[in-house]
Amino acid sequence: MSESAEEQTWAAALAALRAGEVVAFPTETVYGLGADATRAEAVRKIFALKGRPADHPLIVHLLDASWLDDYALDPPPLARRLAERFWPGPLSLVLRRPPSLPHAVTGGLETVALRAPSHPVAQRLLRELGRPLAAPSANRFGRVSPTTAAHVRDEFGDELVVLDGGACEVGVESTILDLSDPTHPRLLRPGGVTREQLLEALEGLPLGGADAAAPRVPGSLESHYAPRARVDLVLADELAAACARAIAQGERVGVLANGDAPEGTLHRRLGDDQAAMAQGLYAALRALDDLGCTQVFAVLPPERGVAAAVADRLRRAAAPRPPE
Ligand code: TXA
Ligand code: MG
Numbered sequence: 001m002s003e004s005a006e007e008q009t010w011a012a013a014l015a016a017l018r019a020g021e022v023v024a025f026p027t028e029t030v031y032g033l034g035a036d037a038t039r040a041e042a043v044r045k046i047f048a049l050k051g052r053p054a055d056h057p058l059i060v061h062l063l064d065a066s067w068l069d070d071y072a073l074d075p076p077p078l079a080r081r082l083a084e085r086f087w088p089g090p091l092s093l094v095l096r097r098p099p100s101l102p103h104a105v106t107g108g109l110e111t112v113a114l115r116a117p118s119h120p121v122a123q124r125l126l127r128e129l130g131r132p133l134a135a136p137s138a139n140r141f142g143r144v145s146p147t148t149a150a151h152v153r154d155e156f157g158d159e160l161v162v163l164d165g166g167a168c169e170v171g172v173e174s175t176i177l178d179l180s181d182p183t184h185p186r187l188l189r190p191g192g193v194t195r196e197q198l199l200e201a202l203e204g205l206p207l208g209g210a211d212a213a214a215p216r217v218p219g220s221l222e223s224h225y226a227p228r229a230r231v232d233l234v235l236a237d238e239l240a241a242a243c244a245r246a247i248a249q250g251e252r253v254g255v256l257a258n259g260d261a262p263e264g265t266l267h268r269r270l271g272d273d274q275a276a277m278a279q280g281l282y283a284a285l286r287a288l289d290d291l292g293c294t295q296v297f298a299v300l301p302p303e304r305g306v307a308a309a310v311a312d313r314l315r316r317a318a319a320p321r322p323p324e
Helices: 003-018 040-050 065-071 077-086 120-129 149-156 195-201 236-248 274-290 307-318
Strands: 023-025 032-036 059-061 091-096 111-115 175-178 186-189 230-233 253-256 266-268 295-298
Touching: 003 023, 003 032, 003 120, 023 120, 023 149, 032 040, 032 120, 065 077, 065 111, 077 091, 077 195, 149 274, 230 307, 236 253, 236 295, 253 274, 266 274, 274 307, 295 307
Parallel strands: 059 111, 091 175, 230 295, 253 266, 253 295
Antiparallel strands: 023 032, 091 111, 175 186
């Protein structure tokens, strides 16, 4: 894009956001569908576009830790410490909802998830707008998150302005840490900031997990992040037999795993290291869909570092789906 075309897209994006409309923008994790988080009617347009149930909360994006006091009610010292350490970056903190953010953003909850994205396009957008952006991943509800502007356009066509910031560096959504009770931090979703990094930053405070009492939120729904193809998880030494059976049944079989794939299958590698696995995961799932696969077999990576988020998303992609 020429420099002036790019500036025109910027001007259109800012004008749309100021008019209470929705714009797609890149973050370091995945692309988001953003609207002014302080305006309920703007936020409702995100839900409509995404086809997301109104009681599923959105993440609110801030410029940096200096915005914390305006968009969280009495943030505890631990939140400030973690924000200063990990922001801008892929960590969302669940804190108490302040009066400045409408219930439409939080799906009626009295808590809100906040993060500061590090992508330069997101940073510039927040700085120029001067307001927080509510933004879920820019995909239809339940589907695979987009990691390029082309993925967003595939899904939403020309319905909205899409700022193109290239391929997302992290590739999976942010880590969500619930600090609504700061004495019992809980990891609700693994992501770009690893469990290992959090444990170190928590300095001995125990780290809990999601529990049954936690609000039902879409990232915690069983089936999510799913391509069109059916996904099943297999152990590496079961892969060949599973593929042979599926091929015999007439399936067009995709394999998402490192190492070799059996003959007659379409193969995408997961990536050679943790970062590459996360970065390439969603594009690989989309590619297998585009190749017409009806059945994908995935082998989970060892769950260390950001690969824990890769394994989490693959499990959800493989979870039983609700009837369409
Ligand atoms: O990396 C990301 O976090 C991306 C980019 C765009 O920033 N956003 C993202 O948003 O993943 P979304 O809407 O796809 O996921 C938001 C998730 C919800 O599914 C829910 O699990 C959690 O954030 N969440 C939001 N508010 C919450 C709250 N008050 N309490 C608990 N969980 C919450
Ligand atoms: Mg999402």
